[in-house]
Structures are given as structure tokens and as C-alpha cells.
Amino acid sequence: MRVLVIEDDEDLRHAVATDLSAAGLEVDEAGDIAQAHRALESAEYHCAVFDRMLPDGDAITYVHRRRQQGWAVPVLFLTARDQLADRLAGFEHGGDDYLVKPFAVGEMTARVMALCRRAGAARPSVLRHADLELDSARREVRRAGVLLSLTSKEFAILEYLMARPDQAVPRAELIEHCWGADADPMSNVVDVVVLRLRRKLREPNLIHTVRGLGYRLVDPNRAVQ
Structure with missing residues (x-):
């Protein structure tokens, strides 16, 4: 299964990617929304892990727009925003899960694996x-x-x-x-x-x-x- 990690903090992005790779997933990385968009257009993913605040915008806006176009890849948002309103906004605009920073990388990996299994489950369209x-x-x-x-x-x-x-x-x-x-x-x-x-x-x-x-x-x- 293939996962895309979008995070502008290079150290955190590599840590997340390393743990996901150790769990047996194929991982690609992106540092902003533009890079993520190019990756998502060129490959199929079972899950995308988005930091919310990226150098070129709030990922919630990008995900919402893609959802309106029929994009169905499960999304996990990573963010320092821990208010209930922020979490609800993430879900309402197309997020499937929401993890507040700082977080345990092991927990993040477990959540991503669950989303990947959900995406891989066979069901009629x-x-x-x-x-x-x-x-x-x-x-x-x-x-x-x-x-x-x-x-x-x-x-x-x-x-x-x-x-x-x-x-x-x-x-x-x-x-x-x-x-x-x-x-x-x-x-x-x-x-x-x-x-x-x-x-x-x-x-x-x-x-x-x-x-x-x-x-x-x-x-x-x-x-x-």
C-alpha cells in the first residue's frame, strides 16, 4: 500500500515516513500543496497524511476542493490546532482522521494503517x-x-x-x-x-x-x- 506524507517540517516528515516504511508501506514525501498535487495526479495512493498549515496554504482548502471533484483517497490531518472547531472543520471539509501535534509516531502509523485498510476494502462504487x-x-x-x-x-x-x-x-x-x-x-x-x-x-x-x-x-x- 502506498502513502503520501505532506509536511513542511523536514525532520518530522522524515520521521513519519521512516515509521510508515518500517510498517511495510510504500511512502512518498511532499513539502507543500503544489508538490502533493503533482504526486497525487501521477500515482495512486491508499492514504494521504497532510499537515494542515503548509507554505502555500491550508491543506483543508485543497482537500475540500478535491472532495468536491470526487477524490476519495482517505486523508489524515496533522496539526497543532487542537480546538474542537478546528477538528470539526477538518472532518467537515473531507478529512477522515485528525491527529493533534505533538503526537506519538506509532499512533499515527496505526491510524494510517487503518485508513489504508479501509481504502483497500472491496466495495461497489x-x-x-x-x-x-x-x-x-x-x-x-x-x-x-x-x-x-x-x-x-x-x-x-x-x-x-x-x-x-x-x-x-x-x-x-x-x-x-x-x-x-x-x-x-x-x-x-x-x-x-x-x-x-x-x-x-x-x-x-x-x-x-x-x-x-x-x-x-x-x-x-x-x-x-
């Missing part, structure tokens, strides 16, 4: 359930043929539920998958996003609450026990 269609490659969702406008988190939750139709998915599992391991498992952030998602999907309701656990994607034309 188009998921269908009832009259709902989700295209992972194009980052598009349609209900009864109508294109819907979803945020990155709404898309991530829906995609996770559609890959597990009729299964009760715990809130904690959705938080870990869609927000990362550092997210507060007691937070109501999942409930807030699901509420918005239900409104956008319109009736009949496809996402049912499983009391005391989480959510289940159902087919309104078929009863679920």
Missing part, C-alpha cells in the same frame, strides 16, 4: 437501496432520480449505512468511522447530522432510529423485524 442511489466515485446521491446536495458528513453516514442495509449500526461506530477515533462517543453530533440527512432524503423515511443503539437503513416497502 454505486450503492442502491429502495429508490436511493449513492455513487462513491462521483460523490453523488439520488433519490427517485433526483440529485441531492449533501455535506461530506451526511454523505459519509449515508454511505456507511447503505453498505449495511437493514443492520442496526451503533452511534459510536458511526462516530469512529465518520469522525475518527478522537471524537467524543457521547456527542450528539451523529444525531444532528442524521436529522439533516433525513430532511434532505424526504419521505418516506429510510433511516430509522434503533432506540438506545443507533440507526438502521430500511426499505419502506419491506418491514424490518
Whole structure:
């Protein structure tokens, strides 16, 4: 599996790359967004590790723009910004995980390995359930043929539920998958996003609450026990 590390601190970049290489990954390095863009355009990666503040801009802006274009490579943000608002911004704009500096390189490697496994998991690019269609490659969702406008988190939750139709998915599992391991498992952030998602999907309701656990994607034309 191949990983791109984008960090302008040369010593830290080499330390991260060395540990990832020792874990058996193929690692490329970049010192700014321009270098990263050239690398991402010329090779396929299972994960990209972005320092947020780079010499030519905030990586969150670049990642957000690429996500809007359908780019699906998992992203881990490294940053000294430790405020909740900063972490939420990273996730909302396309990040898959967020690690605050200073960090243990071993923990970073474990997180990258998890993202690489997620990226390598075989799954269809188009998921269908009832009259709902989700295209992972194009980052598009349609209900009864109508294109819907979803945020990155709404898309991530829906995609996770559609890959597990009729299964009760715990809130904690959705938080870990869609927000990362550092997210507060007691937070109501999942409930807030699901509420918005239900409104956008319109009736009949496809996402049912499983009391005391989480959510289940159902087919309104078929009863679920």
C-alpha cells in the first residue's frame, strides 16, 4: 500500500515516513500543496497524511476542493490546532482522521494503517437501496432520480449505512468511522447530522432510529423485524 506524507517540517516528515516504511508501506514525501498535487495526479495512493498549515496554504482548502471533484483517497490531518472547531472543520471539509501535534509516531502509523485498510476494502462504487442511489466515485446521491446536495458528513453516514442495509449500526461506530477515533462517543453530533440527512432524503423515511443503539437503513416497502 502506498502513502503520501505532506509536511513542511523536514525532520518530522522524515520521521513519519521512516515509521510508515518500517510498517511495510510504500511512502512518498511532499513539502507543500503544489508538490502533493503533482504526486497525487501521477500515482495512486491508499492514504494521504497532510499537515494542515503548509507554505502555500491550508491543506483543508485543497482537500475540500478535491472532495468536491470526487477524490476519495482517505486523508489524515496533522496539526497543532487542537480546538474542537478546528477538528470539526477538518472532518467537515473531507478529512477522515485528525491527529493533534505533538503526537506519538506509532499512533499515527496505526491510524494510517487503518485508513489504508479501509481504502483497500472491496466495495461497489454505486450503492442502491429502495429508490436511493449513492455513487462513491462521483460523490453523488439520488433519490427517485433526483440529485441531492449533501455535506461530506451526511454523505459519509449515508454511505456507511447503505453498505449495511437493514443492520442496526451503533452511534459510536458511526462516530469512529465518520469522525475518527478522537471524537467524543457521547456527542450528539451523529444525531444532528442524521436529522439533516433525513430532511434532505424526504419521505418516506429510510433511516430509522434503533432506540438506545443507533440507526438502521430500511426499505419502506419491506418491514424490518
